[in-house]
Amino acid sequence: MQLSTEQSHGYALVIVMGFVAVLSVLLSAVMLYSSTQMRIARSQADNESALYLAQAGAEGAAAYVANGGDGPWSTGGTNAQGACVVAVIPSGMLSESPRTISGWINLHPNGEPGQGGNDFALRLPDGTMIDHYDLNQDAQDYVGPAVWVHFRAGGSGQQIGLVVDGAPYPIQHNYTYEIFAGSMHVNLYNNNRNPQGKAVGKWHLAIATACASLIVTD
Known part of the structure; x- marks a missing residue:
């Protein structure tokens, strides 16, 4: 049977549309596979980073x-998904x-007084003070002893990275906290x-102390 020109064009259009549909399905499958592989790769990278920390x-x-440390000590680090803090507190204390x-x-060390300023201060055993004005781009991390820390947490809502007396201690961003301790180990670092x-x-500030006073003011 001989097809008319219109019928031939119609069949050709159907065939072309069929090919387009097949290509669309294949392209969607490829994109889904690529997206899945990217998520898996990101997850593996995050897991490796967390394991490294x-x-x-x-x-x-x-x-x-092993080196004979006998006082509270802490260290920490962050990746894209969160933070890891390791603290050593002697059981006898x-x-x-x-x-x-x-x-x-x-x-949250930036800003002017009353608007985020004066949000952080750290006193070392020798009387040296580190405050929010010192935390600029040229500042170095500090790891060592401290006797007092004053801070108003950054961000909004609450933070859940602090543990007090063995229980999670939410930190509210609109409160000021002071910690006094005769023996406190801190790790002040930029992530x-x-x-x-x-x-x-x-x-960030990592803290470890077994004998401290905590004062909270609004």
Whole structure:
């Protein structure tokens, strides 16, 4: 049977549309597969980063104990998904302490007084003070002892990185906190530095102390 010109064109159009539909299905499948593979790759990278942070913290804690460390100590790090803090608190000090505090907080060191300024201050045993004005791009991380810390947490809502007396202690961003301790180990660090060593990320403070006083004001 001989087809008319209109019928031939119609069949050709149907065939072309069929090919387009098949190609669309194949393209969707390829895009779905690629998206799935990218999510898997990101998840694997995040897991590897988290494992690296935890391993580094555990190794640091083991080295501290092996070298004869006998006081509270902490270290921490962050990746895109969160933070890891490792704290060492001698068991013999737990029963003697009014408050046992460990964990980390996200600081908000910028701004003017009354609008986010004066949100952070740290006093070292020798009387040296580190405050929010010191936390600029040229500032270096500090790891060592401290006797007092004053902070108003950054962000909104609450943070859940701090543990007090063995229980999670939510930190509200609209309150001011002070921690006094005769023996407190802190790790003040920036979570992102550029190739020139400039601090371009967020500032965090990891804390470990087995004998502290905690004062909260609004």
